[in-house]
Structures are given as structure tokens and as C-alpha cells.
């Protein structure tokens with residue numbers, strides 16, 4: 001009933017069926033033509049399901065433009081958008097990223113009453129509290145709400161980047177991290193959150209719930225690969241171009257930053273450009 005982005009574990013029987021050999025990026029879409037037709041429902045398109053409400057492919061216009069390209073999707077109030085994610089076997093660290101926009105939920109995360117018992121990360125958009133995260137207890141029950149410190153502006157796209165870590169920490173809990181517009185939140189930048197359910201073994205699916213009308217664009221699920229600066233699953237000259245842009249002051253991008261510290265010194269700089277060049281030239 002409330003706007004949410006989360007990675008969701010579904011029944012294992014669903015997930016083990018038809019899993020092909022891994023290919024990356026694991027999944028990526030910007031909801032553009034020709035796969036997505038403006039004005040049509042997204043239900044049944046490219047693996048997306050709409051079990052409640054309506055989710056419509058929407059073209060730029062009326063003062064609202066896509067975050068990326070010329071189309072996005074619009075979730076009606078009370079709608080649910082779901083997609084199964086495959087090819088995540090043996091991927092212990094995974095990125096889930098998308099752009100979201102809307103007024104958010106009229107209730108806070110503490111009152112949202114999400115009933116899923118098998119979820120990993122839950123992000124909630126609250127009119128009152130802004131973007132909130134659930135620090136899960138790993139037991140399948142509701143965890144503790146944590147504020148991101150980011151308020152919601154209904155006319156702004158927010159880039160939400162989730163890193164899921166399926167390798168248990170020292171307390172035997174699985175953990176996740178959140179970035180909003182490439183900035184780690186909360187602003188202390190060190191807090192990790194627990195999964196709602198530690199028995200979740202891999203990313204199985206994604207669900208977006210909208211209490212009020214909300215917009216969604218440029219969704220990606222990515223496996224970290226050192227040197228894959230643009231996250232398309234290949235390490236090639238396109239990554240060199242992306243990394244050069246980043247190093248020379250281009251738009252910050254947390255995935256570029258994490259995948260491009262080739263020499264593992266904690267910074268992404270000209271030395272990494274040199275190293276990536278050598279890798280692509282086959283000299284490393």
C-alpha cells in the first residue's frame with residue numbers, strides 16, 4: 001500500500017526454473033521503444049507484472065521528462081510493479097539501481113506494515129520523513145526504520161542505488177547499503193542495514209509499490225566487475241571513456257567508482273585509467 005523499492009525473495013521453485021548461464025548486466029531497462037510502447041500498460045512486457053493497479057509507459061510531455069531517454073513508467077496510486085530477476089546464482093554482491101519520483105507515502109516506514117517475510121532490502125518514500133530504510137533483523141519481521149536525511153521533492157528524480165551483500169558479516173547477518181544520488185546515506189556514510197530475512201540466498205526479484213502516483217525509470221541490476229566502469233558486463237574501451245569522464249570531473253557515479261579502483265588504493269584517479277588501459281590492451 002506504500003511506495004517501496006525492494007529486492008524480494010520469491011518461491012525457490014519459481015526462481016530455479018529456466019535460469020540460464022550468467023550474463024551481465026543481469027537486467028537493464030530504460031523503458032524505451034521499441035520494447036515499451038508509450039500509452040500501453042507494462043503488464044506482461046519484458047517480464048514485468050502488474051498484479052494491482054495500473055503501470056503505464058509514459059512519453060515525455062506535459063512538463064515531465066524521463067530521467068533517461070524519452071519514456072518512463074507511471075505507477076497509479078495503489079499499484080504494484082514486480083519483476084523476477086534471474087542469473088543471480090553465486091552473485092554475492094549485487095547492485096540494484098533505479099530512478100524514482102513522486103509524492104511518496106502518507107505514512108512513515110514505522111507505520112507502513114510491509115507484510116513480506118522474505119525480503120532483503122526495503123526502501124520507503126515517506127512524505128513526512130523522506131527516504132527511509134529498514135534495518136532488518138534477519139528474522140523476517142519488520143525491522144527498525146532509519147532516516148536517510150533526504151527529503152522528498154515530488155518534482156525531482158531520485159537515483160536510488162542499493163548494494164546487497166549476501167555474504168554474512170561477523171554477526172552472521174546479511175547486509176545492504178544505500179546511496180541516494182550517489183551519496184551514501186545516512187550522511188555518516190558508514191551504516192549498513194540488515195536484511196529483513198537472512199535466509200534469502202540470492203536476489204530473486206524486485207517490487208515497486210506505489211501508494212500515490214509515482215514515476216520510475218532506468219532500472220538496472222548489476223554484478224560488480226573490476227574495470228566495468230559503465231556496468232554493462234564487459235571490460236572494454238567504453239569503460240575507459242566512462243572512467244576518463246569520471247576522473248576528469250564528470251558526473252559522480254557510485255558504481256563507476258566502486259568498479260574502477262583497479263589498483264585497489266581506495267581512490268579512483270589517473271592511475272586507474274593507466275591500469276585499465278593496460279588491462280584492455282592485454283598487458284595486465
Ligand SMILES: [Ca+2]
Nearest residue numbers: 030068069071
Ligand atoms: Ca527511460
Ligand SMILES: [Ca+2]
Nearest residue numbers: 228230232234
Ligand atoms: Ca563495461
Ligand SMILES: [Ca+2]
Nearest residue numbers: 261263265267
Ligand atoms: Ca585506484
